Amino acid sequence: MTTAGxxxxxxxxxxAGYAALCALIVLALAGGVGLALRQPWLFPSLGPTVMLFFESPETPSSRPRNAIVGHGVGLIVGAGCLYALGLAGQPSAPEGGLTAAHAVAAALSVALTTLALTLLRMPHPPAGATTMIVSLGILSQPPQLLAMAGAIVLVTLAGWGINRLLLGRA
Structure with a gap:
């Protein structure tokens, strides 16, 4: 039996219509939560995540587990590189200008995130953007990191639920 979706x-x-409408719904939901909580529940790497969920839900990169683990690794590694290179409390790369330390933090965070996700066999390319957002200091304060984690979980659960409901699979 084939579902309507x-x-x-x-x-x-x-x-195209399915992907666009579902992406709109999920990101509007995250944006609404962000507005209500006055926290950054919308950030650039969520866009490619929802595109994967709804444009190619059958690929490994679109699995809910891969999204949660991928972005989680990205958050942790990005914060680790930010702190290890002494960038915590410094202006972000966009605010204060790109420094050598920012460049090292960004490159290292993507490399380490890629390494971890490849070893885990849990690809989710948008996690590369998440780790750069953090390692460049764009969103790096603990409340911002918690908001990012919450948004990742919300978007993943909403995407999984919509695909499950409309396609009969996640």
Whole structure:
């Protein structure tokens, strides 16, 4: 038995509409929570995550577990590189200008995140953006990191739920 969502995704226009509408719903939800809590529940790496969820839900990178683990590793590694290179409390790269320490932190955080996710066999490329957001100091304060973690969980659960409901699978 085919679900209505699966039938809709059989044409290019239907698949595009499905992906666009679902992305709009999930990111609007995260944005609404962010507005209510006055915290950054919307940040750049969520965009590619929801695109993966709804454009190619069958790929390993789109698995909910991969998204949660991928972004979680990115958050931890990004914060580790930020602190290890003495950038905590310093202006972010966009605010104060890119420094050598920022460049090292960003490159190292992506390399380590890639290493960890590859070893775990849990690919989720948007996690590379998450780790850079943190290691460049764009979002790096503990409340911001908690908001990012909350948004990742919310977006992943909402994406999984929508795909499960409309496609019959996550």
């Amino acid at each position: 699966a039938r809709l995704r059989q044409t290019r226009a239907g698949a």
